[in-house]
Amino acid sequence: MRKLFLFAICTLFTHMAMSQTNLITGIAARKTTSLNGAWQYIVDPYGTGFYDYRYQERKENDREAYWNTDEPVNKTERKEHKFTDKYILQVPGDWNSQAEKFLYYEGIVWYKKSFDFTRTSAANKVYLYFGAVNYEADVYLNGKKLGKHKGGFTPFNFEVPDSVLKATGNYLVVKVDNTRHKDEVPTVNTDWWNYGGITRDVQLIEVPQAFIQDYSLHIKKGASLKTSKNIPVEGWVQLNGGQSSKEVIVEVPELKIKKAFPVTGDKVAIQFNLPAVQLWSPQTPRLYTVVISTNTDRIEDKIGFRTIEVVGKQILLNGNPLFMRGICIHEEIPRQIRRAYNKQDALQLLGLAKELSCNMVRLAHYPHNENMARTADSLGILVWSEIPVYWTIDFNSTEVFEKARTQLAEMITRDHNRASIIIWSVGNETPVKPVRTNFMRNLISAARSLDSSRLVSAALEVNYQPGVNKIDDPLGEYVDIVSFNEYLGWYAGLPDRCRTAKWEFAYNKPFFISETGAETLYGFHGDSLTRWSEEYQEWFYREQVAMLKRMPDNFAGLSPWILCDFRSPRRNNQTFQEGWNNKGLIDQQGRKKKAFAVLKAYYDEKSSTPNP
Incomplete structure (x- = not known):
């Protein structure tokens, strides 16, 4: 039965990987009526x-x-x-x-x-x-x-x-x-x-009847960045409505680039060299206007040029080692208890992340609105973007796989020109079993077939064993970065457990702590042993930071859980939660908890190193 399911999954994936989503991208550049x-x-x-x-x-x-x-x-x-x-x-x-x-x-x-x-x-x-x-x-x-x-x-x-x-x-x-x-x-x-x-x-x-539906431009994978000149760029332009145009023209006006490419089908391959370019990074979030036109249509966008890759035990951004000073974010404005959706919301949430000295955010646990990635582009914040394959979906179902793959395709299609996004994530905390591993492995393959220019990961769990914490999820074989959620001191013992923590890694890859955190109610105080107190959360982060400083050299960063308190019907302690997950470093009213300063101090220290 399991073999039959795996055959069905692979057959479905092969068929769907060949198809194209009908999503129109670059909406801001088009004639629209709200x-x-x-x-x-x-x-x-x-x-x-x-x-x-x-x-x-x-x-x-x-x-x-x-x-x-x-x-x-x-x-x-x-x-x-x-x-x-x-x-x-x-x-x-x-x-x-x-x-x-x-x-x-x-x-x-x-x-x-x-x-x-x-x-x-x-x-x-x-x-x-x-x-x-x-x-x-x-x-x-x-x-x-x-x-x-x-x-x-x-x-x-x-x-x-x-x-x-x-x-x-x-x-x-x-x-x-x-x-x-x-x-x-x-x-x-x-x-x-x-x-x-x-x-x-x-x-x-x-x-128009024949229009530009989508495009993709990025620095060619494996390109040398020893100089800022003659850097190869590749990509494609997707046309809709037939081949009424003989050529597609790509322009980068500031770099004096104007190239014409012959139309031989609905998808036009693009290749050219950048004569000189300032690479996008958190320190220099440089964006260039790109114009793509045919004889019937024209769109404009602002994009950055950068590379992201894994070499050995390191993540390299533009060829330089990267340490990600991250934080997780839900798409929610706590003070108003609502979904975030506009640019002002994005500026508020990402502004708080910048205040924490972050250079990266994990947008959990689903694709956030387009303003988040575009604002991250302009602010110079790296982004992990994820689909809601979460906990216990039905991994035996080919229909559920297709729903997940469709959401993955829609997420990637909308945002594949955003320089800030460096990681596509295919899920969070999924149970270790063969059918799940094959389900997730096929999602990873789908992500790479849709966009090979970024890294792919998933938030895994720790295999807590007596005396040792093992990172041995079999899915780790297929991801670019081994990411895991660890809660030593909250769900596993007290924070001083970090002092004797020993880690074993089954994979010789960069590893990233995609979640860690402790819950506290702002304004509730006690000694450091008192659960739910600000002092307990502060102690938790102090012990975490001390442990992180002892991690091996393939430790690539972390994104603690979470920037702001958020609503959750699962959280029913009527003294300390009342329908809120209060693991935020910032509370429901926008007030910073004591632990905020602990993490910020660690990030300030890390930001003083040569890494981005």
């Missing part, structure tokens, strides 16, 4: 708007379906659904933070937006683009279903047929369902808040 703002809503816990009383999916023209108009044709027609301005949700945004009744709500909410629309050119195609909807979205425009998407943290788009879109009185309805299921990614069991809703931007995108 559909953000106030949306009317209906709460529908029984799915009445989707199913009839026999629990069969309603027909498209069923006038009782909530995706169809709520206006009766005459006074005799019975209508049992109605969207009104009495019930409004702001988009983007989660519903949990917008009304008390939604705090713990998991289920279906119907969103409706009315709008008028005039194309800038009658010949243009129009796409409807969602930054993210958590978790399942069914999208209808003027009673016609445009499509369905699963995955709460990745973007998707649908082409809008000309016959459906009107100049006035468009009726856009989205069925949003954040119900947790065993066969979804993530599964039913997580340690974060299940914020529901249309949590990121919604836009109409206009493109």
